[in-house]
Amino acid sequence: MRETLSLTVNGDLIETSAPTHYTLLETLRYILGLTGSKQGCDKGDCGACTVLLDGEAILSCILPVQEAAGRSVVTVEGLAGGPRPSPLQDALDLTGGAQCGFCTPGILCSATQLLAGNGSPTRDEIEHALSGNLCRCTGYTKIFEAVELAAAACRSGRTAGEVLAARAEGG
Amino acid sequence: MLRLHPYEYHRPRTVNEAIALLAEHAGDAMPIAGGTDLVPNMKHRLFTPGHLVSLRGIEEMRGIGEDEAGFTIGAATSLDHVATDEAIRNALPSLARACSLVSGPQLRRMGTLGGNVCLDTRCTYYNQTLFWRKALGYCLKKDGTACHVVKGGTRCVAAHSADAATALLPLDAELRIAGPEGERTTPIGGFFTSDGVWNRRMSPGELLVSIHVPRQRAGTRHSFQKLRARDSIDFPMLNLAVRVDFEADGVVAGVQMAASAMGSYPRKLGKLDEGVAGAPLTESVVEALAREAFRQCHPLTNIPVDAEWRRAMVPVLVRRAMVEIRA
Numbered sequence: 001m002r003e004t005l006s007l008t009v010n011g012d013l014i015e016t017s018a019p020t021h022y023t024l025l026e027t028l029r030y031i032l033g034l035t036g037s038k039q040g041c042d043k044g045d046c047g048a049c050t051v052l053l054d055g056e057a058i059l060s061c062i063l064p065v066q067e068a069a070g071r072s073v074v075t076v077e078g079l080a081g082g083p084r085p086s087p088l089q090d091a092l093d094l095t096g097g098a099q100c101g102f103c104t105p106g107i108l109c110s111a112t113q114l115l116a117g118n119g120s121p122t123r124d125e126i127e128h129a130l131s132g133n134l135c136r137c138t139g140y141t142k143i144f145e146a147v148e149l150a151a152a153a154c155r156s157g158r159t160a161g162e163v164l165a166a167r168a169e170g171g
Numbered sequence: 172m173l174r175l176h177p178y179e180y181h182r183p184r185t186v187n188e189a190i191a192l193l194a195e196h197a198g199d200a201m202p203i204a205g206g207t208d209l210v211p212n213m214k215h216r217l218f219t220p221g222h223l224v225s226l227r228g229i230e231e232m233r234g235i236g237e238d239e240a241g242f243t244i245g246a247a248t249s250l251d252h253v254a255t256d257e258a259i260r261n262a263l264p265s266l267a268r269a270c271s272l273v274s275g276p277q278l279r280r281m282g283t284l285g286g287n288v289c290l291d292t293r294c295t296y297y298n299q300t301l302f303w304r305k306a307l308g309y310c311l312k313k314d315g316t317a318c319h320v321v322k323g324g325t326r327c328v329a330a331h332s333a334d335a336a337t338a339l340l341p342l343d344a345e346l347r348i349a350g351p352e353g354e355r356t357t358p359i360g361g362f363f364t365s366d367g368v369w370n371r372r373m374s375p376g377e378l379l380v381s382i383h384v385p386r387q388r389a390g391t392r393h394s395f396q397k398l399r400a401r402d403s404i405d406f407p408m409l410n411l412a413v414r415v416d417f418e419a420d421g422v423v424a425g426v427q428m429a430a431s432a433m434g435s436y437p438r439k440l441g442k443l444d445e446g447v448a449g450a451p452l453t454e455s456v457v458e459a460l461a462r463e464a465f466r467q468c469h470p471l472t473n474i475p476v477d478a479e480w481r482r483a484m485v486p487v488l489v490r491r492a493m494v495e496i497r498a
């Protein structure tokens with residue numbers, strides 16, 4: 001049993017035919033070929049499958065795909081919106097916030113929602129926003145630093161690299 | 172990878188349409204709101220309905236209304252919405268707190284208050300994959316005849332594990348339930364039963380439509396405490412909702428407590444007023460209440476982590492609640 005659905009994925013309005021019992025994650029990975037969102041625990045515990053649904057970070061592994069119909073989905077592949085990484089992706093790279101990288105797509109989506117609504121998050125607010133994303137490398141400190149760096153970069157209109165360079169020069 | 176079984180997905184726009192769909196496919200249909208508990212459970216083959224009736228598109232089941240009598244919260248309102256609503260945070264802080272402690276942020280945006288009230292009971296021997304359960308020979312709650320928690324037990328004791336539902340008890344919440352025969356309203360205090368297989372006084376063809384929480388009188392203070400291993404994602408190892416009513420002169424008029432993550436329903440503790448009513452809420456009164464709560468609470472091995480330690484944490488949660496209430 002399949003169902004034809006139309007939804008917006010990373011800015012493109014698409015029509016897709018998915019088995020009726022597929023989750024959004026399965027549709028993204030196995031029909032649309034977007035394997036950036038990860039299938040971790042596959043039951044809503046780990047946060048590796050986190051995507052943005054109409055701007056809200058949710059778990060795609062437990063969302064029946066029909067609930068994404070007519071809505072806008074953004075995955076890690078669509079976060080940059082262009083050839084250059086987003087400030088957050090840039091910052092995560094520069095701080096070493098991605099170790100094995102498996103949790104990174106979900107972390108990026110949760111942190112993207114946070115920064116969209118809060119340009120100067122405190123460490124507590126960052127920890128709270130990312131509290132549904134497990135990192136089994138336990139590299140949380142660098143991830144939190146990356147979110148702070150991205151926020152600083154966005155506030156100052158500079159790149160994450162420029163902010164780091166200025167800090168190194170004491171400015 | 173955990174695959175779902177094939178099913179047909181229905182998206183009604185009204186409560187009546189949803190009830191008609193549940194009736195049409197009676198015995199082979201389940202309602203789904205946030206799906207945060209049902210979908211993992213279906214992946215574990217605990218439920219395999221041929222039809223899912225989605226409640227997400229039903230406008231009349233969403234949102235928070237306020238009048239002189241109190242708050243009416245649509246059952247399909249997200250836990251995140253309830254937890255962050257300014258009016259709820261001010262008037263019903265223990266409810267906002269309980270909702271804010273359910274799982275993690277993504278799940279609270281999906282999960283609903285109604286889903287939390289109707290949450291299936293949980294057990295170490297139940298919330299497992301089909302492979303795991305089969306290897307053990309299944310259990311009383313699903314597919315088997317033996318209980319692995321109470322040896323020789325014939326009654327399922329899977330744990331009620333819903334945070335918000337526990338907080339709603341001392342708030343005297345009322346549930347509006349719709350079914351094929353019309354609507355009814357029931358106090359949450361009489362909603363749960365001790366049957367771990369199905370612990371709600373509600374038939375599978377009925378829907379919880381909204382939750383009404385009356386305005387609390389001046390002088391009533393609430394606190395909600397949750398014990399868990401991590402401060403996020405985890406289900407409770409113990410839940411305690413506490414209500415203290417004060418007289419105008421500051422002495423205690425009455426004390427209520429509801430505890431869950433022990434047996435199959437959130438339990439109202441009894442006899443807490445004795446020797447407490449008419450006295451100020453002093454350290455020694457708090458200690459007496461902590462001892463009485465400990466005496467009445469008996470966690471089981473139905474959920475992970477040592478039951479004796481969880482019991483020893485009961486007085487700790489009482490003290491933490493009273494610190495909040497006295498502040």
